[in-house]
Amino acid sequence: MDITVAIDAMGGDHGPHVTIPAALNAIKQDSQLNVILVGLKDVIDAELAAHQAVIGPRLRIHHASEVVAMDESPQSALKNKKDSSMRVAINLVKSGEANACISAGNTGALMATARFVLKTLPGIDRPAIAGILPTQKGTVHMLDLGANADCTPEHLLQFAIMGAMLVSCVEQKERPSVGLLNIGSEDIKGNEVVKQAGELLRASHLNFYGNIEGNDIYKGTTDVVVCDGFVGNVALKTSEGLAQMVNRFLVQEFKRSWLTKLMALVSIPVLKAFKRRLDPRRYNGASFLGLRGIVVKSHGGADSLAFQYAIRAAAEESRSGVLSRITEQLEIEHLKPQAALQDVETTKEGI
Amino acid sequence: MDITVAIDAMGGDHGPHVTIPAALNAIKQDSQLNVILVGLKDVIDAELAAHQAVIGPRLRIHHASEVVAMDESPQSALKNKKDSSMRVAINLVKSGEANACISAGNTGALMATARFVLKTLPGIDRPAIAGILPTQKGTVHMLDLGANADCTPEHLLQFAIMGAMLVSCVEQKERPSVGLLNIGSEDIKGNEVVKQAGELLRASHLNFYGNIEGNDIYKGTTDVVVCDGFVGNVALKTSEGLAQMVNRFLVQEFKRSWLTKLMALVSIPVLKAFKRRLDPRRYNGASFLGLRGIVVKSHGGADSLAFQYAIRAAAEESRSGVLSRITEQLEIEHLKPQAALQDVETTKEGI
Numbered sequence: 001m002d003i004t005v006a007i008d009a010m011g012g013d014h015g016p017h018v019t020i021p022a023a024l025n026a027i028k029q030d031s032q033l034n035v036i037l038v039g040l041k042d043v044i045d046a047e048l049a050a051h052q053a054v055i056g057p058r059l060r061i062h063h064a065s066e067v068v069a070m071d072e073s074p075q076s077a078l079k080n081k082k083d084s085s086m087r088v089a090i091n092l093v094k095s096g097e098a099n100a101c102i103s104a105g106n107t108g109a110l111m112a113t114a115r116f117v118l119k120t121l122p123g124i125d126r127p128a129i130a131g132i133l134p135t136q137k138g139t140v141h142m143l144d145l146g147a148n149a150d151c152t153p154e155h156l157l158q159f160a161i162m163g164a165m166l167v168s169c170v171e172q173k174e175r176p177s178v179g180l181l182n183i184g185s186e187d188i189k190g191n192e193v194v195k196q197a198g199e200l201l202r203a204s205h206l207n208f209y210g211n212i213e214g215n216d217i218y219k220g221t222t223d224v225v226v227c228d229g230f231v232g233n234v235a236l237k238t239s240e241g242l243a244q245m246v247n248r249f250l251v252q253e254f255k256r257s258w259l260t261k262l263m264a265l266v267s268i269p270v271l272k273a274f275k276r277r278l279d280p281r282r283y284n285g286a287s288f289l290g291l292r293g294i295v296v297k298s299h300g301g302a303d304s305l306a307f308q309y310a311i312r313a314a315a316e317e318s319r320s321g322v323l324s325r326i327t328e329q330l331e332i333e334h335l336k337p338q339a340a341l342q343d344v345e346t347t348k349e350g351i
Numbered sequence: 352m353d354i355t356v357a358i359d360a361m362g363g364d365h366g367p368h369v370t371i372p373a374a375l376n377a378i379k380q381d382s383q384l385n386v387i388l389v390g391l392k393d394v395i396d397a398e399l400a401a402h403q404a405v406i407g408p409r410l411r412i413h414h415a416s417e418v419v420a421m422d423e424s425p426q427s428a429l430k431n432k433k434d435s436s437m438r439v440a441i442n443l444v445k446s447g448e449a450n451a452c453i454s455a456g457n458t459g460a461l462m463a464t465a466r467f468v469l470k471t472l473p474g475i476d477r478p479a480i481a482g483i484l485p486t487q488k489g490t491v492h493m494l495d496l497g498a499n500a501d502c503t504p505e506h507l508l509q510f511a512i513m514g515a516m517l518v519s520c521v522e523q524k525e526r527p528s529v530g531l532l533n534i535g536s537e538d539i540k541g542n543e544v545v546k547q548a549g550e551l552l553r554a555s556h557l558n559f560y561g562n563i564e565g566n567d568i569y570k571g572t573t574d575v576v577v578c579d580g581f582v583g584n585v586a587l588k589t590s591e592g593l594a595q596m597v598n599r600f601l602v603q604e605f606k607r608s609w610l611t612k613l614m615a616l617v618s619i620p621v622l623k624a625f626k627r628r629l630d631p632r633r634y635n636g637a638s639f640l641g642l643r644g645i646v647v648k649s650h651g652g653a654d655s656l657a658f659q660y661a662i663r664a665a666a667e668e669s670r671s672g673v674l675s676r677i678t679e680q681l682e683i684e685h686l687k688p689q690a691a692l693q694d695v696e697t698t699k700e701g702i
Binding site: 136213 | 485486487497500501532534540541542543545564565566567568569570578579580581582584585586587588589590591592593594595596597599600601604605607611614615617618620621624625628629
């Protein structure tokens, strides 16, 4: 299935130096993928020339005159950067010229702009950030990873529906299991929001596993892990911190003396295989779920390989038909399309 | 300084088989430590005999006829097990016969019983569970790890005071830095409770570092990490799960073939040193802070070495004078002793 992905070529810590080689590799590997590079035409041209790449039907440029800074506030990006590479890439999804867009830029600005331009799906109050993590059994999809610090039980139910439909579509799992992140397995455990969310999930048509605890994430107990954006972000960042520390301790121990350095040399193949299994680049590309279009966020510090994984995630999501599956499931769950009404009002206000 | 620690000999997954050898080793290593083994006298006698240990002034037995089950509800333990080894150990702290008590039993029951018997310190609404984690720079003390799923900003301030005073007393740090676990470093980040807690902390006399993120825990950015019990528990359990997965991947890669097994054999000294640095047994022993007495909780699955570390933590905390330091600091922060009033009423009601 032919897919076009709009790439915010300017986003991320390294901008076109990372996004453009990644895009070139991605279209080489996926013959049914077309990309539109969005950003400052001169800069993109120069980077393409450096890679001896030429534009054509599968590789186009769409000029955008502005760039959202990595530390710019979402409000400023929305008000002052109407021709930013980020916003124009999202506009291409809105107009139907692209099936998905991807950016390694400022998360807050990307979420605010995507929400403003695309609006949420009917029945979804707030989009959530869904990411993939490795587990002992394979992978797990977890949401929300930081878009919504304060959530109601209804939000958590909506996240569960979106996450389950994503896994169902992208991984072809008929009825993916959904775990509710909590601090104990019994129904009475947790804070008030989580307890009520548990009741809503038990009453839903989803394959609800029940409460899970933090260690279940990496055990791979369920296919989907649902939590509010505060807890999800802390769990994700804590994991990043622990992984960095573990890696550093391993390097320190192997570098302790000439003897241990020799041991490291001997063990290189194993250490490389081990490192590969935990390589965060393979899991790069978080979905902004709940919007009327596909938006994928790459890690800001992504290198070319990591950004390529995120492009692949955007293409897979586009082909999966996840948006209509979410809408269908929301109808099954009889959720009222409140968001649709809210969006109309937001549009009236303008920004 | 002579210290007496009351040990719930029956608690934990392995009971006296772990607690008693650990106690015997602990008094060997610390000549100013005395222990009271609390539990079923016959069982304790048999275990002591198996280790050819004899009772004396430094090693006493205090009979308790009941045992709280690992899955028993806190309410049931409070109402029906008034002569449990756990409760009697706490009673010995209340009466002054012991300076601290320690249990590897059911966390909920231990917290409920400790709170009922000992009461909270004036100015403390709720006790919190404080644990130690390894970091790239040393160690960090983090609280709450699961006692309070729903917290107010005032609770988080109280946790910060307790955590800072613990580190100040136990690690002799004059003004330990306190980080507030959040999802961004800016003051406006986070959920409502955390934003307000940030304001209280900025106005306090503590050495408040500001907001920190999940990865700062293991970076060792601050000496103390403050969060609610829901977030703290998720962060801790997520870390446990990730550490297990990393360990399993490393073992799997080294066991893949006879060649990689050979590499493992060569690297044994490094792998052992690496494992030791992350060994959770070395960080066993979480403090129930905020009570009018010292209560330390060991991991339920602790082995003898891990339980010994928890006994050492209880002894260190007893010698540190942390309770009076917390009380002093609460007075400096002008917190009203609400808890003291509440306790009087709880006592009147009885259980």
